[in-house]
Amino acid sequence: MAAGWPDKRFVDRIGTALPIVQAPMAGAGDHVLAVAAAAGGALGSIPCGMLTPDQAAAEVSAVRAASTAPINLNFFCHTLPPEPDEAAWRALLQPFYTEFGLDGPGAPPPLRRPFDTAMAGLVETLWPEVVSFHFGLPDRALLDRVRATGAAIVGNATTIDEARWLDSRGVDFIIAQGSEAGGHAGHFLGGDCAEAMGTFALLPQVVDAVSVPVIAAGGIADARGIAAAFLLGAAAVQIGTAYLRTPESRIFPKHREMLGSAAAEHSVVTNVFSGGLARGLRNRLVDAIGPIGRDVPPYPYASNMLGALRRAAEAAGDIGFSPAWAGQAARLGHDEPAEVLTKRLGREAMALLGDRQ
């Protein structure tokens, strides 16, 4: 299957037909998407960063029941800061609470929690073939427990320094996540967002700087992007936004509609939904507070005060207060099932690259 890929290290190690990782997208993709992407030949991913261990176990069981393909579990490794004073943030949001007839922020949505001993125990039980980490890595003891399961370990770098850091800690693959990527930028070494690097520049420099195969992410939504990533030195690609456009993703209808519209040409990096920097489409909250608001609590606390507001707005068909994550290549995608998308990407990329043989 993989005969024509210029770099076979990913497919040889992971055992997928295609060097494509269906990106873990917390809140937007679950076992349904992972199974469909895996059926097409990609590595399916389960985003665990907003799940309890029981929920994560249930997701994995659902995948295992439907597929024999390898699976990737994705976890967050941020440092959870002390709970912030949210008075200024609440004051900014108060007019919206009033508009939607809410007494206040209401119950917070699930907090994004860093990988911990409970999740390490889960990995030891579930034996995922791949474990990927966002926002750095867990501490050495936890990482060693994951490594001991035999899982391939994937780290995420947004800078060349982060890639070197991950390489020095012995990960098996490094994602080079360019600034085109949708959702949260996985930076963790205190980088200045003014220095955010595009995939075209980041990828080859990471390839040159590290000893392990590199997975390209950010701005890749069609076969041209896959082929180009391989010529820049990638051994695989991670694709997110294109999978958001499949019927298997769990996104709000208005979000889906925006991804196929001119709005998708104008995504911005914003901190208003979580406190962390993440790329999404402009909506009312982004325009009112940000894109980068100064009184937004640090990641991941900002989302605490948005739960009721988001639900109330969505009930009215409005995603003005919901994150509509999108990468900059959203419009290169199509509305098609994840298995069809995956197979098409593989076939078309091989045609572009295969002519090289």
Added chain:
Amino acid sequence: MAAGWPDKRFVDRIGTALPIVQAPMAGAGDHVLAVAAAAGGALGSIPCGMLTPDQAAAEVSAVRAASTAPINLNFFCHTLPPEPDEAAWRALLQPFYTEFGLDGPGAPPPLRRPFDTAMAGLVETLWPEVVSFHFGLPDRALLDRVRATGAAIVGNATTIDEARWLDSRGVDFIIAQGSEAGGHAGHFLGGDCAEAMGTFALLPQVVDAVSVPVIAAGGIADARGIAAAFLLGAAAVQIGTAYLRTPESRIFPKHREMLGSAAAEHSVVTNVFSGGLARGLRNRLVDAIGPIGRDVPPYPYASNMLGALRRAAEAAGDIGFSPAWAGQAARLGHDEPAEVLTKRLGREAMALLGDRQ
């Protein structure tokens, strides 16, 4: 010569051996660099945005005396705003004037002026094979005069909307300038800098959106980048920072040294040197005022107050107040003559792409 390029529209129309444009870099590249790049097979460029018509004519004469290759003249098309109140900006700079023993800002450096009737007359005299415009296009009457000379007209887009705008005005080629690019981002339709697009996402969407061949720019400094740009749909590439590293460029020694160092991994988009958004390396002024300073006068006026300060600092071996432009792929370059660089890029990119034939 060009048999192996997947898209030959650029080389067929312009007549260069290679589909490479040596980027015009005002202040950093002149006829010496253009002639050397052209000797290697690229399209050499003369940046005219900071030159008088007489200076531009002298540059072209020097190229014509040394080369029969086609030449590109580059002009700016910004709207010159009214002269701003510079009191707040001057107050910010006063401590630096004091530190360097200066009475004040001194004589301003050459102001970046938009393309005008005098320059159109020059084009009619000099018959450049290519004329490229940054920050939009001149008005229709001036553009028609340029077109009537037979010059191929090149516009620069930083967004898909800008590319459509240029296409509708009948340019012959459109540069898709990604956010990785060094120097000034050529945006002109009022785009929000929060929406700056990386080359990997911008290029294929521009290719899909317009009717003319696209020149990729931003993050391209080696053969991998050239090959990847072609797979993303480019018909040529424009390369700047890699040419800054050649001995033919006119940059301060410290700037040259930084381009080959880890500092080049940390470029930022800043407005402190001109008032316009431009990517360069961090230095003292960037860190003191920006990267994006709010009291910086609009483009191009900010540079007016920096001339004496820059000269005084440079005389002390310090480029803390000089723009050290750099794209995000600076470290992929090498210190080598422009002709050698050009030929190597062409040969290596052909090897990567030629295997496809």
